[in-house]
Amino acid sequence: MNESPEDIFTKIVLEIFKVSGMLNTEGDMMAEEFGLSSARWKVLGAIAQAEQLLTVSEIARTVGQSRQATQRLVDALKKASLICFISNPKHKRAKFVVLTKYGEQVFWKLWHKQLPWAASGAEALTTAELLTTFSAMKKLSGYFSGN
Numbered sequence: 001m002n003e004s005p006e007d008i009f010t011k012i013v014l015e016i017f018k019v020s021g022m023l024n025t026e027g028d029m030m031a032e033e034f035g036l037s038s039a040r041w042k043v044l045g046a047i048a049q050a051e052q053l054l055t056v057s058e059i060a061r062t063v064g065q066s067r068q069a070t071q072r073l074v075d076a077l078k079k080a081s082l083i084c085f086i087s088n089p090k091h092k093r094a095k096f097v098v099l100t101k102y103g104e105q106v107f108w109k110l111w112h113k114q115l116p117w118a119a120s121g122a123e124a125l126t127t128a129e130l131l132t133t134f135s136a137m138k139k140l141s142g143y144f145s146g147n
Contacts, residue, residue, distance in 0.1 A: 043059060046059050054097055056071050056094070064145070084098060
């Protein structure tokens with residue numbers, strides 16, 4: 001019996017939910033020594049790896065969550081002195097969010113800490129499978145974000 005594309009897509013979504021939960025748990029464990037959760041680490045990463053300055057709304061779009069949820073994370077990161085706000089000449093109220101020196105240090109320590117973990121996870125797939133998975137995930141995120 002052949003499965004329909006809708007059935008296969010649903011199975012993929014359910015597997016993504018499962019893997020997402022596992023990744024969040026792993027991220028929480030790696031980030032714990034820095035007083036962070038994987039959600040806060042994700043926001044730090046969005047800021048650190050952006051090609052231009054971002055507002056809270058732009059960070060939210062980048063990480064795929066609501067502006068309100070992202071604002072709560074940004075507020076917590078500011079309280080922890082990991083980020084600060086700078087003026088946005090195009091918008092008085094929507095300031096840019098940038099890493100502080102301390103935030104940069106924490107982000108790069110986490111980056112280096114996760115490298116062996118990433119290498120281990122990458123062993124589960126071939127390079128071709130990794131590239132295909134990345135391509136498929138980028139296509140889906142673009143589709144659902146309207147890009």
